[in-house]
Amino acid sequence: MVIADRYVLDDLPLGQGGMGAVYGGHDEHLDRKVAVKFLRVPIEHDAELEQRFIREARILARLEHPGAPVLYDFGAHDQRLFQVMQFIDGVTVADVVSEHGPLPVQWAAGIAAQACAVLAAAHALSICHRDLKPNNLMLCPDGDVKVLDFGLAVLREAGAAPFTRIGQILGTPAYMAPEQIQRGVASPRSDLYALGCVLHETLTGRPVFAGPTEYAVLDAHVNQPPPRLDGVPPGLAALVTGLLAKRPEDRPEDAVSVYGLLEPYAVDLPALPGFLTPPSVACPGRMYARMVGRVLGGGRRLT
Incomplete structure (x- = not known):
């Protein structure tokens, strides 16, 4: 055609x-x-x-x-x-986890850090993604990560009309923040909750919450604490716990601060045998730090 x-x-x-x-x-x-x-x-x-x-x-x-x-x-x-x-040449992070199981800490942190750079740019434009998940993160052969599918993204500008039918919840249950489930509202910190779900899944090889029905998964996001992360550096485990806080105000302030907390773990990335170049936040993270820094305006840099 x-x-x-x-x-x-x-x-x-x-x-x-x-x-x-x-x-x-x-x-x-x-x-x-x-x-x-x-x-x-x-x-x-x-x-x-x-x-x-x-x-x-x-x-x-x-x-x-x-x-x-x-x-x-x-x-x-x-x-x-x-x-x-x-056209994005690569594989989804969901496929990487499906093939390799839990990823090395450096890989998980590198993927999440690059996603943070995109979220920082989106949030600076009053755009919330609202459906961040491993299937919407593409890992390219050169190690770059692309954030895909802004189909559920919402502009937080005054007068922006929501496109939600009565009784309809937009998003993917396994990655939805409690406030999205309970009130149908999304903010930049809702995207950070979803990022916490992604980070937890890349570190463990399984979703934060699972259940026999979508309702069971949604209920767990609202009412159950996330499972402990074992075998993960304490600082990174604490970051994931903070990202998965039930109340938005208890999560990190913004994607820029989360990037800074992730960067120290995204160094000396090992290769996955027969697979892609590691997700690079190299030198350490200079290229992506500059991207995030430009979003802030005023010349602030994270390098």
């Missing part, structure tokens, strides 16, 4: 989710590989989904960061909205 007279799509999707399917493709005008995300249903069938899809495109256009995919184009084809994005 060819859309917009320039994008030639592969026959089979790379992946599918609640909002749509993502295809690999080729931009014939600029001779480059791209990823094309299609809205699942025709425009006239679901106005709310259409608005959310358009909002995601606008969010991606605002978020200019090396750790987030670049949005190239946006339009409609046969009554279906599409986004054309930078």
Whole structure:
């Protein structure tokens, strides 16, 4: 299939989710590989989904960061909205954990630190991701981490209308903060809670909470303390516990401070046999520290 007279799509999707399917493709005008995300249903069938899809495109256009995919184009084809994005070559952190089990402390900290850099940039633009999870973190062959799928992201600006149906909880139960579950609200500290879930899972090889039903998982996030982390440096274990605090005000202040706490653990990263380059926050973390530092304005640096 060819859309917009320039994008030639592969026959089979790379992946599918609640909002749509993502295809690999080729931009014939600029001779480059791209990823094309299609809205699942025709425009006239679901106005709310259409608005959310358009909002995601606008969010991606605002978020200019090396750790987030670049949005190239946006339009409609046969009554279906599409986004054309930078093609990310790599594997999800979920696949890495599935293949290797618990990751070395340095890997887990490096992945989380790079995710923090993207969250810091997003939060500075009043954008909350709201669905951070291992499936939305892509580890590239050079060790870079990309934060994907801002489809549930919400702008915290005054007057920004929520796109939530009555009785509907948006997000993934295994990574949702208590306030998202109880009140349907999200803040930057909600993303930090999800980051704590990701960090716990990369360190242990299993989700923080599991259960026979989604309700059981949601209830555990609201009412149960997280399990202890054994065999992890005490400072890192304390950070994970802080990120998983039930009350937002008891979690770390922001993604920048979490980055600083993670950086000392993301050094001397070992290789996973036959796998990717380790997620680099090298030198130590200078490149990503500069990215986060620029978000703050005023020239503050973390190196």
